[in-house]
Amino acid sequence: MTLLVVATGNPGKLQEMQEYLVGLDWELTLKPDDLEIEETGDTFMANACLKASQVAMATGKWAIADDSGLSVDALNGSPGIYSARYGKTDAERIERLLFELGNELNREAQFVCAVALARPDGSIALQTEGICFGEILRAPRGTGGFGYDPIFYVPEMRLTFAEMKPELKRSLSHRGQAFQALLPQLKNLLNVE
Template sequence: MPRSLVLASSNPGKWREFHAFFQAHAPRWELRPLPTAIEVEESGSTFVENALLKAKAVATALGEWAIADDSGLAVAALGGAPGVHSARYAPDDAARIQRLLREMEGISNRQATFHCAIAVVDPQGQVQALVEGLCHGEILTQPRGEGGFGYDPLFWVPEVGLTFAEMSPTQKEAVSHRGQALRALKEQLLTLERRLG
């Protein structure tokens, strides 16, 4: 009997990536969408803190297991911005991309890192799994590719020679910050399953 787990996000891009992962790698967990909007103030100063805030808020509000991720882009030349404010950098993806391009105008250091923290919390609000993933890349001067979401069209991964938005879902999962965090999560879920019986 699969154990139910609510994804503490209304982002359709995140849902697609998490759902695909759970179907392929964690069949004993049934991932469910957030049934109702739950406002969580992301007041943490790190991705880990915000992932924990979201997972705990949803788990305790619904009395169910919950999983949350907090992820974002840290650009070296901008002092790590947008960082934990990546989703709130501008009203929508297009505006966020335009703002980042404006702020990077004339800057030669294009180094950036995508971060992802994922937390799994039980119905009592206790943390049962916590993982992080990183992906290093560069910020392009113009968007490339039609896939992905968020800053994906600007984030170029040198080893692959593509932006996240140009990669297939399989390619992206292999190198991305979320893909790396999910692979680490797979190990923790297996350990958790053995403990829960």
């Protein structure tokens, strides 16, 4: 079994990645607490590659990282790579986004997730991206999920991410789509490397 360091200190994200990678011959572990990676990229993919590469080089192990966020069309793609820093709490981030959108009629938005896998030398072996299209509601709905989930509405399902059962959200979400694209490549990589 190959050790794969997840470039995060968040145990929840580790568990989520384990669920996506179940059945593969990888043992996932969190990055060391004292290893901080500054996200200086200007795209989700640049940040995912940066985190995966730096964690791989620091640990000498395979590393995986993701970077994700919400991009709102009427706000020229904001909050984008700054989604997590748009406020101190989820409630503040939602409030700021709704305030900035105001009465804008174009509520189209997308959640984007970039995933990168780095070899122990820091070179990027794989990268994928998943996008989930939706709309921003004028008020939160639902109690599940986190972040912008209560205002991110998926018209085909007639639900916000916060109203969805976890399995449904996992299958539709930007992160779910990124990992669905990654899995076949990851299986091939295991056979090649």
